Amino acid sequence: MGTTGLPTNITQGSRTKGGIGESTLRPDGTLKVTGEFAYSSDMWHEDMLWGQILRSTVAHAEIVSIDTGEALATPGVYAVMTYDDLPTDVRNYGLEIQDTPVLAHGKVRHHGEPVAIVAADHPETARRAAAKIKVEYRELPVITDEASATAPDAILVHENRTDHHIGHVPHPNIVHRQPIIRGDVAKARERADVIVEGEYVFGMQDQAFLGPESGLAVPAEDGGVDLYVATQWLHSDLRQIAPVLGLPGDKVRMTLAGVGGAFGGREDLSMQIHACLLALRTGKPVKIVYNRFESFFGHVHRHPAKLHYEHGATKDGRLTHLKARIVLDGGAYASASPAVVGNASSLGAGPYVIDDVDIEAIALYTNNPPCGAMRGFGAVQACFAYEAQMDKLAARLGMDPVEFRRINAMSQGTALPTGQVVDSPAPVAELLRRVKAMPMPPEQQWLAAGEAADVRELPGGLSNTTHGEGVVRGVGYAVGIKNVGFSEGFDDYSTARVRMEVVGGEPVATVHTAMAEVGQGGITVHAQIARTELGVTQVTINPADTRVGSAGSTSASRQTYVTGGAVKNACELVREKVLELGRRKFGTYHPAWATAELLLESGKVVTDAGEVLADLVDVLGDEAVEVEEEWRHRPTEPFDLRTGQGFGHVQYSFAAHRAVVEVDTELGLVKVVELACAQDVGKALNPLSVLGQIQGGTTQGLGIAVMEEIIVDPKTAKVRNPSFTDYLIPTILDTPTIPVDVLELADEHAPYGLRGIGEAPTLSSTPAVLAAIRAATGLELNRTPVRPEHLTGTA
Template sequence: MATLTKPQNLRDVAAPGRDGVGASPMRPDGILKVKGDFAYASDLWHEDMLWGMALRSPHARARIRSVDVAAALAQPGVYAVLTHEDIPGSKFYGLEIRDQPVLAIDEVRFHGEPIVIVAADHPETARRAIAKIVVDYDVLPPIGPAQALDPERYGYVHAPADYKAHASGNIVHSQHIHHGDGDSAEVRALADVIVRGEYEVGMQDQAFLGPESGLAVPAEDGGIDLYIATQWLHVDQQQMCPVLGLPPEKVRLTLAGVGGAFGGREDISMQVHACLLAQHTGKPVKIVYNREESFFGHVHRHPATMVFEHGATRDGRLVFVKAEIVLDGGAYASASPAVVGNAASLGIGPYVIPHAVVDSTAVYTNNPPCGAMRGFGAVQMCFGYESQMDRLAAELGLDPVEFRRLNAMEQGSALPTGQIVDAPAPVAELLRRVKEMPLPEVANRRTANGPDLRELPGGLSNSTHGEGVVRGIGYAVGIKNVGFSEGFDDYSTARVRLEVIGGAPVALVHTAMAEVGQGGVTVQAQIVRTELGVDQVTMAPADTRVGSAGSTSASRQTYMTGGAVKQTAEAVRTVLLARGRDRYGWAPAFAASLRLSGGKVLTAAGEVVADLVDLLGDEPVDETTEFRHRPTEAFDRVTGQGFGHVQYTFCAHRAVVDVDVELGLVKVVELAAAQDVGKAINPLAVVGQIHGGSTQGLGLAVMEEIVVKDGKVRNPSFTDYLIPTILDTPPMPVDMLELADPHAPYGLRGAGEAPTLSSTPAIVAAIRAATGLPLNRVPIRPEHLTGT
């Protein structure tokens, strides 16, 4: 069996009964993580294990003429050197489209694509073996988004075939949305003001701190047990089984400790490589990426170019919008089709616009593959449409917040897909609340040597003493879907077992939900305490022995797996009360009015009528159910109409920034948020999610970008890819609304992604206000502010 170098965790989550829904109990993994005792996937160990490693392409695009592995195989300590020819089953996998080779076959399509994998007795041995592999490349010109869309514009400098990223062509997926009369001349004539803007979003990385890692252990039955840091155990299993040539019951996955995800672990990375090496050698194989490998080994946020055109009347009413979006999907499809659907359907923002035409397309290129990242297509769009809102407000001479409120959607409004918003949509209220929050004071603390440099942009580096510092304030609001969309069968499975242990009722919860830091295990325990009235709740390790919980993405796990746990706990309660009817002769109506609390069965008035220990006796109650949200449907391929999303969530931000306009330095002084969460199952955790999402939006606004030139990644390290530290993160006051969604468990809304949308354009709006510059691209760098 695999072992951990640090104590196992998350098994027991015992707390007083008051720690139910609406409370903020301590996270079971919190102290372990703070003390450094939490067992992450990179801590996995087996006494007989080998180390796996991949040879990756140094080119963005090239044909492979030959691969010579003889010298690597001859090196002492090397147990396996595998190419695509050694794969026992399918050579391709993919999250939505099986277009990505497990190991490159005859062509590499992005910088860092794996070609050969090695298993050795030590990481250094594997590294030396990798260095001895000789690959003969025929380097080809890399295809970027412009060439992918319009190769004829480039005059076929190279052969026409050189502008096809895949044999099927360069388009991954397109979605068209047509609402109202579109951009007809008659509609355009209704607008007194028309504003056109072009915007660009760079490639952002999820930048999780725990690199990709896992341990594959061969089993006696010829199968593989994989201990892995992932976001979706069952979809990993589904993709790997055809590659390994094994049935699902012989490819068993168990979740190991995950050091962050944010969408970057939704695709397979090293999982299948570790399993192939373990299968070939008959020994356990561990793979742990270094930071550079991590940048190459997972998908990133899609870079986007967007062209918006908005028309409005002189009194501030939006008339029409036309949007053209191009997303750089990189070398393989990953989640691009779904990202395209999100970008199109959410592309005009949380506004009522009678006429809308949106075209969203993802293209294949020879840039790194792009897929899921927090915000999932809606982040890029929010930067575009909110920039337009500010430009329109300025053109009309209106307050930017009041202009937004005037056009804000509400419950009953129609989206451009034709879907009616049938739950609270407090867009105008969120904007009002965030605007009315007290503003931070202008920095005026002084020391013996002048201003307190900690309060100035770049001040800690002693680069400024306050000269040229200007303050700006900006606002933004966004709309994000929750859950899987467009007809996907979105469900989650939960098993709940209630039994007597040590004289007390104890609940066991078993789901396949990936705990990636969002606090889902805490929430599941809270729900069981609420529904079954027990103090002790034990969480079984997440694995594929129970039905799928879906991905920890799309802000869906509290809704979906929380819903599954609630539904299953209710089934357990039904069995218990049925026992009470049989044992004590309770009338059906009386039994239906009873509740469970503190290990007792109570009447509505609080009278104890039974003890759970007595009802359970020696017969545990064990139930498993699947929970589904109401069905969605695919968007019409021509018009984009359809009930595509199950739920919407909204967040508004106000950013206050200080900008040194001479040096091009920015300090975000405050980033305030107002968000409707439906029901805060764990209020402290929700605030943490809003803070985390806002901080990632801050990173996209002013620092985070994977720099890709001619298809090659130039900054695959945390030295050169910058993420916000505590010194970059400002105070973040949060105003949290709880307007229940009648279709969701407890009325909750997924909360994790929405703050990532509006934080970026709010910060950019504030920088525009301070500098007067248009700033149509993120991230903003100093040279964008100084013209150097």
């Protein structure tokens, strides 16, 4: 399954046991691997009802009528609600643009859109009652691509747009447009000795998290509701839910339930409002759990994209210019499309020095499934295209593809096409050097000597489709750049509440944030920070809920940076209060306290200094010290809507991959043998978690390269493969060895010098695999994922 040992070059340990720099085990790890962890779908409440959603069977249609009579008459049914039953005039929601109806009104805009909701005393009763609701549709033509979306006579997906993007887009069916213009591409083109162009197609992916959407809404005596839910951002959910319910924010109390993965798919609402509506209507707790089929319709996906790239270079391998156009399909509702456009455009040149750039990125409104956040967030699609271009240029110039990239690699001090100067380490050339220098996996014996092969090691694996005939090995490289944190002037902050007190004769720290733990290990890191900053051994992490200030979304590789920064800041303030308390109690001449004070002030409290912890007990006594503090990273600014100039991103992360693949050129089957990665993480707060993040992101990139795609019928806009039977994701048998080389080059602007790491490996792993397949087959392969028919000429 890949490398299991830690990279030897990661800084190990801290002077506080279980503090930053140590591979502290996750408290939820054993429960998860043994199947004992309680996820949101496992929740139960006495007298609980079950909710069910009726979804549209067509992608674009007028709703002529809805008849709920038979459903309401079903024994065991407590409520059936449609758009007309909603309690307030606020009936839409959305992350940025409130264009998504809670329940369809007047028309449906995509396959699987919620039309009605049912509450019943048994899940099967709810399902059967929903099936009895009669909806008459009058189908409309579907908008499925740029041509149909922007034609002069195109039907508008949203007839009465009023959002703030409408003023700068050339057509109402374009959600957002962002150009990035720097220098003079026309003049730079004249200096190029070689020019290459490419048209690239990037398929739609699903986040494929293991735990389907689920939650439990419990009506409260004060007229409010308590919602226990799997999500990525509690306070964003609250902001969208409360107005629809007609309740003040303090009467919608949200608690994070166990989350079975997210990857962006839980940033948008799914069942949250529906469960609350049914709970308030019936006066009973209501639980909603999607099945896997429904989950494919119940959350946004990764934007499919069409990308046109033109690069030029001189004979000595220097890039002269870039002209690119990126078209993202946002589907029926906006979700995070504007921000994805900003990322795709501003990062569309990749980690290279290019002085003359003209990039345009747009997102479309169509009748395809809504698309929004997914790991990599616009940068993945761009990386696939610009890395293919780098290989094309290197081939035209007769240069080694890694050396060509290194010649053009950006570094600290490089000005990006947005005009922003990168003011932290950007070791792109070094990452490429390191990943190329890593030992190559050995040639298979049967490849070298023509011997019989173990079918488990062959493309196709246990399907026993080949015994090595026509199998060719290829090697490919790629590198990518990803922003960290929210961008473009967003007020990106997080809140942490830290309390220090004596419990059972021992000093204990309690950390409370609203951070969504979605599997990334944030709760472990928060405990490590508290141990390091406060010198205590015992740290309690309170459940995440809306009783503490917002922690922002668990996305954009931001949580360790921003919420970790908030925990660190709050701990420092608690420490100052404890010091002041000690000074008041002991004075400045107490020798033992003087030792503790010195260690605390320097942040070097050590576990073998027992007298220090004893002093803390004496100082605190029956008192407790508590601080709730917000923490913000330095501000960013919106990109200029005409030129794309601006300090748009607070931090950048970089990863490079080398892929080794074996391809059966006769059958079109691919086996990825190895995906080696080199990545700069700034500071590895938990080396074991760092390794897991890099290997997990790499594996997800592998899935994008050769397996994962939601197939949407271009004529009907219906999803054709909403199941894990037909939507394939990598299994343990598909996952290659993933050796990792980690750099720790501190970013002076970040807490502990850390750098967000979770998304960068998802970028470069995909184009590295494609490059290796190209090297093995000689085919151009400008589409992902690669299917067997693309390799055998039968597509």
